[in-house]
Amino acid sequence: MSSAMLREVVSEDHLDGLDELRYQLLRISTSGELDDDQRELLKRALEAASILDDFPEYFYIKDRRSRYVYVNAATAAASSSYANGGMLGTTIFDHIRLEKAEEIFMLEQQLMSVGTGVVEREEFIEVLDRDPVWLLTTKTPLHNAAGEVIGLIGVSRDITERKRQEELRRCHATLLEMIARGQPLPKVLDALTHLVEQQLSDVCASVLLIEEGSDRLRHGAAPSLPDTYVKLIDGIEIGPRTGSCGTAAWRQSRVVVSDIENDPLWHSFADLALVFGFRACWSNPIMAPDGEVLGTVALYARTVREPTAVELELMAVATDIAGIAIERARSEERIRHMAHHDALTGLPNRALFWTQFNRVLLEAKRTKAKVTVAYIDLDNFKQINDRFGHAAGDEVLKVLAGRMAACVRASDLLVRLGGDEFAIVFPNSFQDEPGIVRRLQELRMAVSSPVTVEDHTIRPSCSMGAAFFPQDGDTPEALLASADRAMYEAKELGRDRLRVSHSLLMDGSGI
Incomplete structure (x- = not known):
């Protein structure tokens, strides 16, 4: 093999990249036709630092x-020594953890014992003096002129970033599958923040959610933040100087705070963060397609610093996934609401009514409580x-539904049965009939107040029937039927009045 051939092997003008160089070097080293002079040329080529030192591999x-x-x-720089001579004479045991070093040593000895072949493998290497790396390594035996194995040649490429991207894509797909399968939002966000923290070192990830109908951020997920800190920031207001997250939601753009202690955005909150050791915080707003702010994704660091490119990339990915998950959860909630609520008034419908009514009666039977149905x-x-x-007419229904809703407690069940018919279930209701009557009459009077629609004044009224558990029935169907019969008796008596199932009480004139 001539010097010209070797120059062709290592010349950048004739290479298609590292794979071609690796192939040529291995082809030369394993060729059975090499004589001593050619071996010497190969050795000189490999030792030509002016050529090989230009490669990052x-x-x-x-x-x-x-x-x-x-x-x-490149190999020397990856070790604790920065001069080529510093590694000479050392072994893999001097540079990586013992368990992996033993595995690599045994594989190399086996390769040289066989004396032929090429070994290529991906290896996760925990280096003693720097962060772990993934390497794609190719090794082949090196022979002398007599054909005896005198060592091996190795070429390794750092594929850490490629493996990180592969893992990121895998986790991305897993999270999207969780979303598609309808996993609960807290579970998805918890998995998302765990992914971020697994991909990055020395950061804590957090997701905050906009509280619907308010300008506050509520806890979404933060697996590594101290519980006390999570509770203290839960409910933080959105504003122009409310830390990284509150400000990011306010600005609707990324906020990077590299020094919490001295940044004016954290003036009112710095002491809180510093107590828990946080020195930097970077936050992205989570935006809906229509421009609505859904929440924030944040990374906390314990040193004063700017985020790395990898950290910003992962924040962007996490923000996108969180947005998809939140939008999906909201859509599912809207669908559930539509399935169980009246489209016109927003009140629960018959389907939800029977489910909740059954639940109320089961609890009443267990606790021996009273229940009133109107x-x-x-x-x-x-x-x-x-x-x-x-x-x-629809506008009147909406107004009257709102009035009735204002008259009941959060624990009461107000539903629109259909058309102009409504029902109310009062769990743990008043113990005496006069108390029940007073409350129902107050509701009837609220319904009877005039309603103005399109410059027209409409004076509605209603007939009401009431039934009691356990006197008038012990099932939802029986109780509602008793209340329905009482309501029709009220209509027959002249409308605009209340009729109780087992005794006649009150007309429209009051108690």
Whole structure:
């Protein structure tokens, strides 16, 4: 093999990259046709630091005892020594953790014992003096002129970033699958923040969610933040100087605070963060397609510093996934709400009514509590539709539903049964009938107040029937039927009045 051939092997003008160089070097080293002079040329080529030192990949030669006899500059720089000579005579045991060093040593010895072949493998290496790396390594035996194995040639490429991207894509797919399968939002966000923290070192990830109907951020996920800190920032207001997250939501753009202690955005909150050791915080707003702010994704660091490019990239990915998860959860909640609520009034519908009514009765039977059911029917509502139109009738229904909702407690169940009919279930209701009557009459009077629609004043009224558990029935169906019968008795008596299932009480004139 001529010097010209070797120059062709290592010349950048004739290479298609590292793979071609690796192939040519291995082809030369394993050729059975090389004489001593050609071997010497190969050795000189490998030792030509002016050529190989330009490559970021790791080139090295080891002897039969797996000791380094040549390393290029990239290999030396990756160790604790920065001069090529510093690694010569050392072994893999001097540079990486013992368990992995033993594995690599045994594989090299096996390769040299066989004396032929090429070994290529991906290896996760925990280096003693720097961060772990993934390497794609190719090794082949090196022979002398007599054909005896005198060592091996190795070429390693750092594929840490490639493996990180592969893991990121895998986790990305897993999270999207969780979202597609309808996993609960807290579970998705918890998995997301764990992913971020696994990919990065020395940071804590956090997701805050906008509280619907307010300008506050609520806890979403933060697996590594101290519980006390999470509780203290839960409910933080959105504003122009409310830390990284509150400000990011306010500005609707990324906020990078590299020094919490001295940044004016953290003036009112710095002491809180510093107590827990946080020195920097970077936050992205989570935006809906329509421009609505859904929350924030943040990374906390314990040193004063700017985020790295990798950290910013991962924040962007996490922000996108969080946005998808939140939008999906909101869409599912809207669908559930539509399935169980009346589209016109927003009140629970029949389907939800029966489910919750059954639950109320089961609890009442267990605790021996009383339950009151009221059936409400608007009087002469057809005349309102006929005279003023269905749009006006719908507006009246919405107004009256709002009035009734204002008269009941959060624990009460108010539903629209359909048309102009409503029902109310009062769990743990008053112990005496006069108390029940007073409350229902207050509700009836609220319904009877005039309603103005499109410059028309409409004076509605309603007939009401009431039934009691356990006197009038012990099932939802039986109780509602009793209340319905009482309501029709009220209509027969002249409308605009309340009728109780087992005794007649009150007309429209009051108690």
